[in-house]
Amino acid sequence: MPSLSVSLDPAKPLLSVKAGVGEPAPAGVSALQASDPEIAALVAQEKDRQHRTLEMIASENHASHAVMEAQGSCLTNKYAEGYPGKRYYSGCAFHDEVETLAIERAKRLFGCGYANVQPHSGASANLAVQLALFDPGDTFAAIELSDGGHLTHGSPVNLSGKWLNPVTYNLVTDESREDWGHLDYDSVDRVCAEHKPKVLMTGYSAYPRTIDFARFREIADRHGAILWADVAHIAGLIAGGAHPSPFPHCHVVTTTTHKTLRGPRGGMILTDDADLAKRFNSAVFPGTQGGPLMHVIAAKAVAFGEDLQPSFRAYAEQVVANAKRLAGELMDRGYKLASNGTDNHLILVDLRATDPELTGKDAASWLERAGIIANMNTVPNETRSPFKTSGIRLGTPALTTRGLRADDLAEVAGFIDRVLTSRGDAAVIDAVRADVESLCDRFPRLSA
Numbered sequence: 368m369p370s371l372s373v374s375l376d377p378a379k380p381l382l383s384v385k386a387g388v389g390e391p392a393p394a395g396v397s398a399l400q401a402s403d404p405e406i407a408a409l410v411a412q413e414k415d416r417q418h419r420t421l422e423m424i425a426s427e428n429h430a431s432h433a434v435m436e437a438q439g440s441c442l443t444n445k446y447a448e449g450y451p452g453k454r455y456y457s458g459c460a461f462h463d464e465v466e467t468l469a470i471e472r473a474k475r476l477f478g479c480g481y482a483n484v485q486p487h488s489g490a491s492a493n494l495a496v497q498l499a500l501f502d503p504g505d506t507f508a509a510i511e512l513s514d515g516g517h518l519t520h521g522s523p524v525n526l527s528g529k530w531l532n533p534v535t536y537n538l539v540t541d542e543s544r545e546d547w548g549h550l551d552y553d554s555v556d557r558v559c560a561e562h563k564p565k566v567l568m569t570g571y572s573a574y575p576r577t578i579d580f581a582r583f584r585e586i587a588d589r590h591g592a593i594l595w596a597d598v599a600h601i602a603g604l605i606a607g608g609a610h611p612s613p614f615p616h617c618h619v620v621t622t623t624t625h626k627t628l629r630g631p632r633g634g635m636i637l638t639d640d641a642d643l644a645k646r647f648n649s650a651v652f653p654g655t656q657g658g659p660l661m662h663v664i665a666a667k668a669v670a671f672g673e674d675l676q677p678s679f680r681a682y683a684e685q686v687v688a689n690a691k692r693l694a695g696e697l698m699d700r701g702y703k704l705a706s707n708g709t710d711n712h713l714i715l716v717d718l719r720a721t722d723p724e725l726t727g728k729d730a731a732s733w734l735e736r737a738g739i740i741a742n743m744n745t746v747p748n749e750t751r752s753p754f755k756t757s758g759i760r761l762g763t764p765a766l767t768t769r770g771l772r773a774d775d776l777a778e779v780a781g782f783i784d785r786v787l788t789s790r791g792d793a794a795v796i797d798a799v800r801a802d803v804e805s806l807c808d809r810f811p812r813l814s815a
């Protein structure tokens with residue numbers, strides 16, 4: 368383990384800040400180390416953790432040093448309420464240019480006419496769209512949460528489920544069908560016919576298959592619904608040409624910028640419709656947010672610039688190739704995957720088929736001890752609570768950024784199998800941990 372250690376002794380003063388604005392750090396010491404050694408040490412430990420573990424949480428990635436540098440810049444100091452050319456504060460000339468670059472790059476990346484790059488997160492982007500499109504109590508259709516949806520798509524604990532009226536469609540549940548575990552487009556059509564939702568939502572957090580946006584649009588048109596795709600997970604695959612585009616089919620598209628897009632943590636709203644674009648702009652500011660995070664918007668622009676490079680297309684393709692190899696290797700070892708495989712960056716392992724006693728919670732905690740970071744996840748036809756679950760979700764975006772290729776994923780599948788069949792045995796887990804660390808050491812240290 369790293370030599371840096373941090374005392375969380377409650378008797379120690381909480382604040383150990385030494386330097387003020389403009390006070391130079393001593394040579395060889397970063398400003399953060401000089402000013403706040405406790406936080407500096409924790410950041411260093413986290414950096415080390417990221418290097419020594421295999422990051423397989425499907426929604427995570429490693430942003431570039433350039434993205435982090437922009438995010439750590441002086442742009443954090445500025446209030447820029449409003450939009451480029453229409454600010455409420457003076458001194459925004461450079462911020463206007465930064466935000467305009469982010470918008471133009473986003474539009475190019477997704478081939479659409481309008482982009483709002485101010486949402487602080489994916490959830491904030493969704494909230495703004497909901498404010499723009501709905502009156503309280505309005506009906507919208509989305510997938511059942513346990514089938515791979517997101518909390519902001521109508522969960523009873525989220526504003527979308529408390530103030531709106533969600534109706535849900537499902538995945539194909541008949542295991543004898545070829546398309547078991549894929550979206551059940553007939554159920555989408557049925558729920559729209561029955562409830563006439565104002566909006567039909569697609570886009571998921573744990574769906575391993577390609578989304579047929581054209582088919583969604585047909586259904587939306589048949590029932591007079593606005594079509595909204597939340598592509599938070601697959602945005603980078605879309606940008607890199609490894610998943611079909613939601614345009615021109617969807618009226619509105621929301622996304623995060625930190626998952627497969629590999630940017631800073633944040634959100635974004637895209638559309639091709641000028642009237643909707645105006646409504647989304649006012650719904651973000653002043654509807655649901657105050658001043659934009661201009662340092663994050665600068666980092667979004669940097670990430671979009673990276674995503675526009677040919678190398679990003681190769682990345683997106685490799686993410687999918689890696690996930691397919693991981694899926695194949697696990698299925699060869701007898702594991703059951705939701706939908707029997709994957710088309711994208713993630714897989715869902717249904718643990719009940721191989722070990723009826725094993726919960727997703729235990730599996731994720733054993734894997735963590737072995738240095739493999741994944742999350743428990745509900746699976747189709749879930750029988751356990753969301754706090755235990757019967758599945759784990761595994762993704763390849765972060766490992767692919769580190770440079771792992773399909774053969775490395777085959778090795779990782781072997782590690783996962785050894786952990787899951789160990790019943791939590793400490794000796795096995797320690798041995799896998801050593802193998803994980805030597806695999807990590809074969810790849811360059813992560814920057815920043």
Ligand SMILES: *Cc1c(COP(=O)(O)O)cnc(C)c1O
Pocket residue numbers: 426487488489490491493516517519570571572597598599600623633634
């Ligand atoms: C991750 C995710 C979000 C939320 O993004 P945050 O930045 O965590 O708020 C929204 N929708 C979907 C489908 C997601 O997967």
